[in-house]
Every structure is written in structure tokens, then in C-alpha cells.
Amino acid sequence: MSDYDMGPGNGPRSPAEDKDRTTAIIIYVLYLVGFAAGITAVVGVAMAHSKATHDPVWRTHFDYQVRTFWLGLATIIVGGILSLVLIGYLILAWWALWTVIRVVKGLMLAINNEPVDDPQTMLW
Template structure:
């Protein structure tokens, strides 16, 4: 008897938790660090489509950190606030996109993009 809710090709709960930790990290920054550690630990687990999510999450963390550093430097000339705002929107869109594709059990499309 097959359970239609079972995930035949990999457990998505770890990847889903990383996306959620990133979103919660907008309020409590430490959860983003926990999320990237989890992504590194799990990056070689599961099928290729699931591994693409972990690679996407790792890139999202490091690119987001770069946005935060540049934004922090540019706070002196007030442009940094716009970079921070862009980072928040960028992170939310990337996480929602990843969660949607994860639920469909599809790999992240263009996981190396700097945008969405």
C-alpha cells in the first residue's frame, strides 16, 4: 500500500527547515547561521534534486552575507539602507521559490544565479 504523502526520493524536512530558519533569521539573526550549518551537513545527502536545494541555500547565505557587509559599509552614505531592504526582499523571494520547488520535488532552477 503506497502512501501518497511519502517522499520516495529523499527526506525534504531538512531542506525545508533551512529555508524556514533563513526566514526566521530576518528577526533572529542566529537562525540563519544554524541554517547554513545544516545545509553544509546535509549537502551530500539525498538525490540530486534535493542536493541542489542545499547548494542553493549555501549560496543564498554567502551572497546575503556579502549584501549585509556592503550595506553596512554604505550606511555611511545612506545607500546601505536600500541594500538592506533589497536583501530582505531578495531573501524572502529566494526562500519562497525554494520552498515551492522543494514541495514539487524539483531541483532549484538556476541555483547559481545572484537574483531570484
């Protein structure tokens, strides 16, 4: 069994779990808005880091969000440095596509009260 094994039923079962769902959705939206105003992504990752939940469904989302932010930041740094030799622009384009796919996937799963299958994945 993994740390993310789900019990029976994936829907909100308590006000605390419903609050976790709302928080997860807000963080995904902050990440999307972060494309225009980067500070919202920082607020989102701070919220995800600070969210302590014992519900395995929502823990998968918060872990996935934290991983999305930090892998994305690393990619932006590498892409920014390598943009001096032009290849960085392809890396930054990859980061934008990767981020949108991860955020939309996570948002759709959160809306449907479903866990992220593998929150530790580097892809989607």
C-alpha cells in the same frame, strides 16, 4: 549534462530522500525566522553545508541555500558599511526583498518535490 541533471520522477523515492526534503524545508524556515533572530540563519547554513546527499533534486536545494546565505551575508556587510553614506539602506532593503523571494521560491519548490532550476544563480 550538469551536476544537477534530474532522473525520471521528482517525488521522494526513499526515506533518505524524504528526509532530505524535510531538511531542505526546515532550512528555508530557519532562513525566514532569521529575519527576527539572525542566529537561525547561521544554523540553517551549517545544516545545508553539512548535508551530504547524492540525490540531485535535494542537492540543488542545499547548494541554493548555501549560496543564498553567503551572498546575503556579503550584501549585508556592504550595505552596513555603505549605510554610513545612506546608499547602504537601499542595499539592505534590496537584500531583504531578494532573500524573501529566494527563500519563498525555494520553499515552494521543496514542498512540491521539485529542484531549483539554477542553484548557482545570483538572482532568484
